Amino acid sequence: MSRDWHAWHEEYADPASSRSRRLDVVRTQLRALLSEAAGPVRLVSMCSGDGRDTLPVLAETGADIDAVLIELDAELAETARRAAHELGLDGVDVRTADAGTTDSYRGAVPADVVMACGVFGNITDDDIAVTVARLPSLMPPGGHVIWTRGNRVPLDPTGFDGDPSDYVRGLLHVVGFEEVAFVRPDDAGFRVGVHRWPGPAAAFEDGVRMFSFV
Numbered sequence: 001m002s003r004d005w006h007a008w009h010e011e012y013a014d015p016a017s018s019r020s021r022r023l024d025v026v027r028t029q030l031r032a033l034l035s036e037a038a039g040p041v042r043l044v045s046m047c048s049g050d051g052r053d054t055l056p057v058l059a060e061t062g063a064d065i066d067a068v069l070i071e072l073d074a075e076l077a078e079t080a081r082r083a084a085h086e087l088g089l090d091g092v093d094v095r096t097a098d099a100g101t102t103d104s105y106r107g108a109v110p111a112d113v114v115m116a117c118g119v120f121g122n123i124t125d126d127d128i129a130v131t132v133a134r135l136p137s138l139m140p141p142g143g144h145v146i147w148t149r150g151n152r153v154p155l156d157p158t159g160f161d162g163d164p165s166d167y168v169r170g171l172l173h174v175v176g177f178e179e180v181a182f183v184r185p186d187d188a189g190f191r192v193g194v195h196r197w198p199g200p201a202a203a204f205e206d207g208v209r210m211f212s213f214v
């Protein structure tokens, strides 16, 4: 594991932190997508951590949702499992697995909502490109990805000259995604994007390495 992700989650304890503010934005965007859903929703969260950006929103909307959270760290995955249970979310499956390989998504996709939060700041630009190009195979036409990217994160692996969220947006645009929302606060380094895949349907493929954390 590349960093102490337990310590990373502790910043959420401060409601004024950039991380907590980012959390609010992610939840707001997820809430908005779920409120527009006409029927059952399938959701996948890659590198889901303890699931706090997703699980409370699923519980509060009461929507008919099957969710798969994929998290490599066994303790964080167990925390997410426990939270889902406590919130009465029967349709949540937390997989202790590597979200960097498509193998871990078998049976969970196509997902109407793909969460990619806290991922792109920890992988190389090349891996971001591979992952973005693979996203259409993880969702149906009309599906959405909610993603985050920090600006000026510690030990940033990017070689991009500028705000790295613009690198991600550029890739999404080239692949054919439509931007639904993009939040870039003036006074904080986090960025949150929501992009819609208009289609066509792309076949899911097993055994593809999308990314590894640096």
Ligand SMILES: C[S@@+](CC[C@H](N)C(=O)[O-])C[C@H]1O[C@@H](n2cnc3c(N)ncnc32)[C@H](O)[C@@H]1O
Binding pocket: 005, 008, 046, 047, 048, 049, 050, 051, 052, 053, 070, 071, 072, 073, 076, 097, 098, 099, 100, 117, 118, 119, 212, 213
């Ligand atoms: C920056 S945190 C983001 C957590 C959560 N998505 C959030 O935004 O609150 C990154 C998470 O990715 C997990 N992680 C790292 N490499 C992973 C991999 N290959 N597959 C799945 N999870 C991974 C870490 O354990 C950590 O919980």
